[in-house]
Amino acid sequence: MKLLSRTEEFILLAVIYLKESAYAVMIRQRLKEVTGKSWSYGALFTSLEQMVRKGYLDSYLTEPLSERGGRSKRIYRISLTGKEALTAIREMGNTMWEAAYTREAGDIN
Amino acid sequence: MNSVKKKPPRLSEYLFGRMFPDKGHYTTVSDIEEDFHDLQHEKGIFYASFWYRFQTISAIPNYFSNRTKRTYAMFKNYLKISARNLRKNKLYSLINILSLAIAFGCCILIFSFIRDEYTYDRFHEHADEIFQVYSEYYYGENNIVWRRPQSPLAPTLTPMFPEILNAARADYEDYIVRYEDRTFTERFLCVDPEFFDIFTFPVKEGNRNATELEMNSVILSQDMAEKYFGENEPIGKVLQVKIRDGFRTFAVSGVFEKIPSNSSLPLDFVINIRISSGESLDVWDLSSGPSVFIRLENREQAADLENKFPDTINKNLYDKGVSKKSGYHLNSLTDYHLDYYYSGVLRNSSNKLYSYILSAISVLVLIIAVCNFVNLSVGGSSPRMKEIGLRKVFGAQRKQLIRQFWVESIIISCIAIITGVVFSIGFLPTFNEMTQRMLSLDYLMGIKYILGLCCAGLLVGVTSGIYPALAMSRSTTVDLFKKVFGMTGKNSFSRFLIIFQFVISIFFIIFTIAINKQYDFMMDKKFGLDSELAITLDLQNSSSDQSRNDIIFSTLRDRLQSDSRIVSVSASHAKYNMYSASVVENNMKERSLLRFNWVDYKYLDFFGLKLTEGRNFQKDRPSDAGRTIIVNQTFVDQYEVESPIGKKLSNIFKRSWGDGEIIGIVEDFHYNSLHNEIMPLYLTLPDEGGDDHYSYIYIKMNSDNIRSTLDLIKREFNRLAPDDPFMYSFMDEEIAREYESEKQYGRMFSFVSFFAIFIACSGLFGLTSLTVARRNKEISIRKVLGASSSGIMSLINRDFLVLVAAGNLFAWPIAFFAVDKWLQNFAFRIGINPLFFISAGFIAFFIALFTVSLQSVRTASANPVDSLRDE
Numbered sequence: 017m018k019l020l021s022r023t024e025e026f027i028l029l030a031v032i033y034l035k036e037s038a039y040a041v042m043i044r045q046r047l048k049e050v051t052g053k054s055w056s057y058g059a060l061f062t063s064l065e066q067m068v069r070k071g072y073l074d075s076y077l078t079e080p081l082s083e084r085g086g087r088s089k090r091i092y093r094i095s096l097t098g099k100e101a102l103t104a105i106r107e108m109g110n111t112m113w114e115a116a117y118t119r120e121a122g123d124i125n
Numbered sequence: 126m127n128s129v130k131k132k133p134p135r136l137s138e139y140l141f142g143r144m145f146p147d148k149g150h151y152t153t154v155s156d157i158e159e160d161f162h163d164l165q166h167e168k169g170i171f172y173a174s175f176w177y178r179f180q181t182i183s184a185i186p187n188y189f190s191n192r193t194k195r196t197y198a199m200f201k202n203y204l205k206i207s208a209r210n211l212r213k214n215k216l217y218s219l220i221n222i223l224s225l226a227i228a229f230g231c232c233i234l235i236f237s238f239i240r241d242e243y244t245y246d247r248f249h250e251h252a253d254e255i256f257q258v259y260s261e262y263y264y265g266e267n268n269i270v271w272r273r274p275q276s277p278l279a280p281t282l283t284p285m286f287p288e289i290l291n292a293a294r295a296d297y298e299d300y301i302v303r304y305e306d307r308t309f310t311e312r313f314l315c316v317d318p319e320f321f322d323i324f325t326f327p328v329k330e331g332n333r334n335a336t337e338l339e340m341n342s343v344i345l346s347q348d349m350a351e352k353y354f355g356e357n358e359p360i361g362k363v364l365q366v367k368i369r370d371g372f373r374t375f376a377v378s379g380v381f382e383k384i385p386s387n388s389s390l391p392l393d394f395v396i397n398i399r400i401s402s403g404e405s406l407d408v409w410d411l412s413s414g415p416s417v418f419i420r421l422e423n424r425e426q427a428a429d430l431e432n433k434f435p436d437t438i439n440k441n442l443y444d445k446g447v448s449k450k451s452g453y454h455l456n457s458l459t460d461y462h463l464d465y466y467y468s469g470v471l472r473n474s475s476n477k478l479y480s481y482i483l484s485a486i487s488v489l490v491l492i493i494a495v496c497n498f499v500n501l502s503v504g505g506s507s508p509r510m511k512e513i514g515l516r517k518v519f520g521a522q523r524k525q526l527i528r529q530f531w532v533e534s535i536i537i538s539c540i541a542i543i544t545g546v547v548f549s550i551g552f553l554p555t556f557n558e559m560t561q562r563m564l565s566l567d568y569l570m571g572i573k574y575i576l577g578l579c580c581a582g583l584l585v586g587v588t589s590g591i592y593p594a595l596a597m598s599r600s601t602t603v604d605l606f607k608k609v610f611g612m613t614g615k616n617s618f619s620r621f622l623i624i625f626q627f628v629i630s631i632f633f634i635i636f637t638i639a640i641n642k643q644y645d646f647m648m649d650k651k652f653g654l655d656s657e658l659a660i661t662l663d664l665q666n667s668s669s670d671q672s673r674n675d676i677i678f679s680t681l682r683d684r685l686q687s688d689s690r691i692v693s694v695s696a697s698h699a700k701y702n703m704y705s706a707s708v709v710e711n712n713m714k715e716r717s718l719l720r721f722n723w724v725d726y727k728y729l730d731f732f733g734l735k736l737t738e739g740r741n742f743q744k745d746r747p748s749d750a751g752r753t754i755i756v757n758q759t760f761v762d763q764y765e766v767e768s769p770i771g772k773k774l775s776n777i778f779k780r781s782w783g784d785g786e787i788i789g790i791v792e793d794f795h796y797n798s799l800h801n802e803i804m805p806l807y808l809t810l811p812d813e814g815g816d817d818h819y820s821y822i823y824i825k826m827n828s829d830n831i832r833s834t835l836d837l838i839k840r841e842f843n844r845l846a847p848d849d850p851f852m853y854s855f856m857d858e859e860i861a862r863e864y865e866s867e868k869q870y871g872r873m874f875s876f877v878s879f880f881a882i883f884i885a886c887s888g889l890f891g892l893t894s895l896t897v898a899r900r901n902k903e904i905s906i907r908k909v910l911g912a913s914s915s916g917i918m919s920l921i922n923r924d925f926l927v928l929v930a931a932g933n934l935f936a937w938p939i940a941f942f943a944v945d946k947w948l949q950n951f952a953f954r955i956g957i958n959p960l961f962f963i964s965a966g967f968i969a970f971f972i973a974l975f976t977v978s979l980q981s982v983r984t985a986s987a988n989p990v991d992s993l994r995d996e
Contacts, residue, residue: 040156057157058184061145062191077150084159090152 020072020105023063026051028072028102031092039089040064064092072098131170133161137181144181144188199525203532210509210533217501220891222541224884225585228487228494229545231880232581234556235487237549237564239480245387245462245473250325253424254290255458258282258417259467260442263450264708264716264777271467274453275441276406276414279317285437288426289419293320295390295470296415298401301850302394303365303372304353310850311349313366313394314470315401315415323420326392331360331379338397342378349393350380367848368400386563389461389471409441416469418458427455478950479870486874489629490881494541495589496622497888498534501895502593503619510597517602526598534590535583542582559872561865592618620928623892626885627932627969628939633878634965635940636947639957640871643948646955647864652702652795655733656856658692658831661700662822662842663852677845678725678819684841685824690834692827695731696819698723702859704796704806709774712784716777717764719805720796723819726810729755729791731823739770739789742810751812754785758793760805774807785809798863799953823856882969886976889925893980897921905989914985921981922974929973933966940965 020028030046031038040060047055067073074095077088094102132138138154145153157180165173211218246252258278262270282292295316302311321336328335328344335344343364350359359380365372375396384392398406398415406414421427431454439452456467465474502509513526549556550566557564568574596618664674682694699705704720711717726742726749729735737758742749754774761769773784785807793803811818826834839851861868897904904917912920941957948954 040153041159044160056183056187057141057153057180058144058187061153061184062187065145065191066194077152084155087155088150088152089155090147090150 018070019108020101023059024067024072025102025105027060027063027067028094028098031073031094036091038092043092067098068092070097071095072101131165131173133158133177134174137178141181141184144184199528200532203529204536206529207533207536211536214509216894217891218537220887221498221501221537222544224494224497224887225491225538225541225589226544226548227880227884228491229542229581229585230548230552231490231877232487233545233549233566233569234552234564235483235877237566237568238556238560238562239484240568241387241562241564242463242475242477242480245475246389246458248325248385248388249458251323251420252459253457254421255323256419256421256427256455257458257461257467257469257471258292258419258453258455259469260453261451262442263448264718270706270708270718273414273469274417275409276402277409278414278438278441278453279417281438282417282419286430286433288422288430290422291319291322292417292419293317293323294398294406294415294417295320296398296401297470300394301367301848302353303367304362307353308848308850310852311394312391313396313401314390314392315396315398317398320418323418324390326384327382328379329382331377335379338395339378340397340400341373341375342396343375344379344381344395345377346381346393347383350377366396373400387462389458389473391472416471419455424457427457431455476866476950479866483873486633486877489633490877490884491585493626493629493881493884493888495585496626497884497891498537498589499592500619500622500888501891502530502534503596513597514602523598527594530594530597531587531590534593535586538586538589539582541585542578546578556876559876560869619892623889623925623928624932624935626888627929627973628936630878630882630885631932631936631965631969632940632943633874633881634968635936635961636944637871637874637878638961638965639944639947639955640867640874642958642961643951643955644864644867644871647799647867647951647953648861650795650799650953651857651860652797652799654701654794654856655731655825656860657825658828659731659823659825659856660835660838660853661856661859662824662838663854664820664822674820675818677842678822680845681822681838681841685838688837690827690829690837692825693727693731694822694824695727696725696822697728698811698818698820700821701732701823701856702796702798702863708777709807710777712773717805719760719807721776721807721809722796723811724808725819728808731825732794734794735792736789737792739787741789749788750810752785753788753810755789755791755808756787757791757803757806759803760807761790763805795953800951802952882972886972889973890976890979893921893925893977896924897980897984901984901992904984905987905992908989909993917985918978918981921984922977925977926970926974929970930966933962933969936965937962 026047027043030043030050034042034046040057043064044055044057044060047060064073064075068075072095074093075090076093077090080086080088138158141157142151142154147153157177161173161177164176249255258274260272260274262272264270276294279292279294282289293316295314298313298315299310300313302309316338318336318338329347331344332342335342338344343366345353345359353359353364354362359377362377364375364377366375367373381392381395402415421430434453442451442453443449454467458471461468461471462473462475463477463480465471468474516526546566546569553564553566569578664677678696682696685691685694699722701722704722706718707721708716708718709721724742726744729741736755739755742753742755756769760766766772769787769790772787774787775784791808795803796806797803824838835853838853842849842851900921904912904920907917907920940962944957944961948957
């Protein structure tokens, strides 16, 4: 399986955090909150589309909403594959971190 | 703040929607609009609009990178499916690839041939600026004779016309070369040193000033250097060359680089023209001097230069008894090979017509192969149609299906190109032997040609994919499942293509038959001369002292005639297949152009020619020599001479020789290949003690033990001329050489038509197997209900053979027209025989029948249970 990129990882985490309200606007807001930098919609949509295609994300359309002029929202949800990918990247990260610091501690001793 | 929601910028909104359509739901647009409205609240419409636009623009790179990735993914999918399809339908893929590969191979070979034709002499650096000067002499209004310029003309040209950069004379001579104990007769190109300022024949090794051609130096071609000196250093080696009556010593001063095979000026030995022609170079008379080549500053000046001739150099001619229409003209070197009008020393001219015909043929062969592809994909197997139907059911868009087909056809055509290149490399030696060329395919490695091949592959792929792609993707899903395609359905396009393929193939076969028949006809007829077991002895090299030739002839004749193995001996001045042109005048001062020859009194008997009127030359009448003339029937007919016997004629080139009296009329015979009309002609006996002599001896042998007879002739000849090589050739072979190009093109046609019919039939084979597979159940049921095997075979065969028959119907008139047109090239030609058409039709028909039967026999003899039991 291909490793998740950092962008993908963050988007997936944002989607999990946002639960039912995980649509593009909110995801972007969340990313901005955490990273402090403004994400372009182009990059966001491209990543979302790709992750749907790769099967990390599922998506569904809401009922037409009056506040959006009768248009739906596309809500994203993490899939099982997505979760596995996240866990995998996290474990790898942990291993790297732990190994790095154990070694450092060992050097000091 | 203003609570009225302003619309986002229209163009940006549109663009954004196009880039992220979200499968038509456009939630993306409302998402960004949400933020837009928030921003509008906080920072105002101006800022928000700017932000929206910025978002749109910054999304463009993302959009494109995304798209490329997706296209690539899709393309990978197309490739995968194509590969699967190719593997699944092995037979059809094989037929498609093979037929396209053969077609490409033929195209590459033919292209190489045509390229060779069109690059003739182009390797000279100044090829475009080189012209040959020749003169047309008019005697009276229409009697035109082409001659080389007067010998001293060339050196006067450069000072007279500033646009002429260089001028040089060139001529071929055959000389005997002796090195150590070996003797050969070789062809020498004798030139002025300026020759090498005009033509670029680079000297590979040798003295720096080798091309200055000192009187005792010779330059060799690479082949000749190897022939004489092998591995040894050739420079400085000494050769003996017999020029006129004595051997002269020449030192090799240089060796040429390898000369491209497509040169009109073959050269082996090059010496200074002063050596060969000597004083005669300075004599202003009308007899043929060497050829003259000039190099201009640029090509466009030629026409102007030619216009200057009448007031300048043409004046040299007018006081020599030719009419005022005579004059000098220019002929471009690069035009020579394909458009020759005047040849001079140039050799190997060719007919442009054949280049056109061949390129048309290669395109037609390619079309036949493309037809196969179209037929096999449209008539496509039913699993394939089901696959496409299923794709449609699952929502494949039309353009995706079209792309799928195109990717497939392009893959096939690319594989075919590569296979075709391999094929052409494999067939190159055969092809070279057929065309008598030394073609090489190295040029294909040039970037220009690699790109060309890629384009050809792409073009053929796209073309052959168009119809299947459009037809299959257009049809409705239900149709695809109902299998309305193919032969049994309403698809007349497929039938049309098969007919078309067979029209082309049958056309080729007819043309091949016609070429070969015409060739056989010409070979059979020879020259209408009795040339069997006759040889020609070439005396021209032996001596410049021509009376010595006469002595050799008469002594040889006397010695040989006593031998029972020798049937007859004769001789002539000009070779029997190369008469010279001349002009005669009757006592009314009327001039007529004709061919003539000085012959021995046995000449007519030797060649089995009959007199229709009058008498032959007689040995026992010494007054016949130089005083009597025999003319041919054409002379009498063309010049409408009444009671010609006894009329006097005088040759205006040989005034000293006086009037000759016509003593006989000979039936028409060929002195030239059958391409040419027979012209008026006269023969005469040379005057004893005159200066017109025999250069060729003809000897006819009887059929027993030819080798010993040849040995006898050689022995006798060597006794008479011990220094000279014994050079003979059989007349039949010499005559055959005149028809070499028909033979070559005949072979090329057979080659191409073989492949054309092969491709067409492999397509037919594939199509039959498709039809049979589709009608398998129907046929099995017929069998169960009692149809006979032969009945089933004819059921399948009939469908196809009708098409071949229809092909015949169309091919015949086209072929008739083309063959008739082609035969116009020959003055003496075969009549168009209906048998050509019928036999071509039968050939095509039987090959097709055989091909189709390969499949139908199998089906007809199969056990019906095998195909019926699964239902």
